[in-house]
Amino acid sequence: MSSITVPDLAADAAGGSEPGTGPAGIPWGLVLPPVLFVVALVALWAVLSAAGLIPRYILPAPGAVLNEFTRNYAVLARHAAYTSGEAVAGFIIGNAAAVLMAIVFSYSGLLKAAFYPFALISRAIPIVAFTPLLVIVLGRGLPPVIAVVAIAVYFPAFLNMMRGLASADVDYHEMLHTLSASRWQRLKMVDLPASMPYLFAALKVSASVAFICAIVAEWIGANVGLGYLVVISGQYFKLPTLWAAIIVAAVLTLLLLALVVLAERALRRWTAAPGEI
Amino acid sequence: MASQPGESGLSIRDVGMVYRRGEQVTTALVGCSLEIPEGNWASLIGASGCGKSTLLRILADIVRPTSGTALVGGVTPAEARAARTFALVSQQSTMLPWRKILANVELGLEVAGVDKVERKRRAEEAIELVGLKGFEQAFPSELSGGMRQRAAIARALTLKPRFLLMDEPFGALDEITREKLNFELLRILKETSATLLLVTHSISEAIILSDTVAVMSPRPGRISHVVDIGFGHERTGAMRDDPQFGAYESELRHALHGPAGAPRPMATPSPSHALA
Incomplete structure (x- = not known):
């Protein structure tokens, strides 16, 4: 990283x-x-x-793990595709909901006052522990896993976005006020650009959270994906497969993180840099 | 001040401002009255905490007075703001750090919904007027404090305001840059024929840039003295060597600090301020 x-x-x-x-x-x-x-x-x-x-039952030789990639390529790719799909879908859904709700809440003092304490408390709740409940509600397969990821990435993005939207200096607001700017213009021209460093700080953390949650949720709620593959290969002592799955998960997490960093750089022209506002 | 008071200029009538925070009551302004006819240049001068910025912020519709009335061009500050007849330049240039200078100067026009081509044309015109040509594509962080302040003035000018409200615009700058910008502002004012109200704590800046200087005293903030500066609008750097400049300077200094030799009262912080 x-x-x-x-x-x-x-x-x-x-x-x-x-x-x-x-x-x-x-x-x-x-x-x-x-x-x-x-x-x-x-x-x-x-x-x-x-x-x-x-001992081979803990860590097989690097050759055996490497061999797994060439021999079992199709299986690894299939499970990796499911996990990536869940993690990325949950990541997008959770963060999009967080950004939209933070914008709505920043307009309404009452909504903020009612919900904000729970958002803060949520940091202490292990979201993956809700997987069995979500399986009952949504059935086995992709939906509960996506839901777990979405909920897990939602709270850090929501909290940071709330802080980010309130981070712009009051001088900027007064300046826009004297220009007779609307709330929407203020949001677009000052508050959103100023909040981006806060949002991206959350996104960088949740990039890895997304894959961790997807994998753990798959242990419980799915019969595909890298999490499922890890559990099955552990039970059958297929250690090369287990290690290959872990390496694939790590590489996928880094790819998502790299995408987040690239997106932040691409937006740099329109947003604040960390510590700028 | 021959013109009809309050008709078209800036008008402050018996304005008072009281802040209440629980049990605490702080009187920031009491009985402030001042008429600035349209086209005139005026300054509010005083020690920090005398309420001079508050008076300006009342005219800019950022705060509302608790008593009295303020009029900008014959209408309330809120109506003037909606009609965009005034522009505010504050001590911090408030350039958005992620916008280049051109985009920052265009901001007022963008908010007002002016189309892109016209926006660029008027912003470039204002940038040239304040002497920032060639820096359109620079980010604010790449400019000096004085240049950022020029950009803030350019942004204020793009909307062709009838009233220019400036809150210590050069307060964060060094003496040399400050004086240079004072005379630049004179040139700009003559070109735009705007009415100016400037808040400053510099006596010489107030004289250079004003037809009228209102001296304010603290606790509670009030206008204690008004001095008319008879230099007309044709001003050059030579005005500083005019004996009359020195006379205005000492008159204002006495108005601010009391007559020379008289014991000055120690400024003791009031308990309400200490608690806040």
Whole structure:
């Protein structure tokens, strides 16, 4: 994760130009150490496995896991497709609902006063624990898993969006007031752009939450997906499959995170940078 | 002030402002009256906390007075705001950091629903007037404080306001930049023929930019003295060397601090302020 966020911050500090980058624009100083670390770790893993120092029922040799990717490619891809679909659908639904509700609530003091304490408390509730209940309501399969993901990503986005919408300096509001701007214009021109750093902070956290929740919810509520694959391969001691599923889940999480970071950069022209307002 | 009071200029009549917070009552303004005929330039000067900004904010329809009336061009501040007859420039330039200078200057026109082509034309015209040509595509963070303030003035001018309300517009700038911008503003004022009300704590700034200077005293805030500055509207940097400039300066200094040699009362913070 750090290899993605660190160059982002460096670019902010320098106002867009990225110092210390090679001719291709790749910050080797930041990319190389973690890559070398992973290579060393895999090498150590291979050596210890070959020497028989790691029990195969805990961690199979890297070759066996790699083999799983080529041999069981279709199975992994099918389950990964389900999990990605659930995680991304839940991610979009939950965050879209959070942004819309935060906008509505920021207009209404009464709604905010009534709901805000529960949104705060919700941070203490393990949302995945509701999966059995959601299975009863929605049936087994994709709907309960998507619902768990949506609910889990909803609250951080809602809370941050509420804070973000209230974050713009009162001077900006007074300026728009003297220009006779409408509430909608104020939202569009000041409050939404000012809230984006807050929203993206939440989105970066919920990118991984989305996949974790999808996988855990699949243990209980589905018979497809990486979560299901992990449980089944664990029960049948198919350790290479289990490890391959974990690696696929990690890569998918990083992809979603990368999409969020790219979206934030693409919007930078119209929104505040962190700490700007 | 020969013209009919309050007909078309800025008018403050017996304005009072009282803040209540539970048991606490703070009188911010009491019995303030001032008439500024259209086309005139006026300043409110006083120590911080004397209510000069509050008076300006009443005219800008940001706060409502608890007593008395304020009129902008013969109508209430709320009506004037809806008709966009005045523009406010505050101490912080309030440039939106994610908008380039051109887009920031266009903001008022955008809010008013002016179409894109016209918006750009008028914004570029205003940017040229304040001497920021070439910086249209810069972000506010790339400009100095003085340049951001020029941009804020440009934004105010795009709507061709009849009244320009300025709340310590150069208060955050260094003395050299400030004086340069004072004379730039004189040039701009002559081109736009707007009525100016400027809030400042600088005596020389008040003289350079005003036909009338109203001196305010604190606790409770009131207008204690009004000085007419007889320099006309043809002003140059040479006015600073005019002996009359020095005479106005000492008159205003005495009005602010009391006569020279007289013991000055120590300003003790009132308990209500300390609690707030």
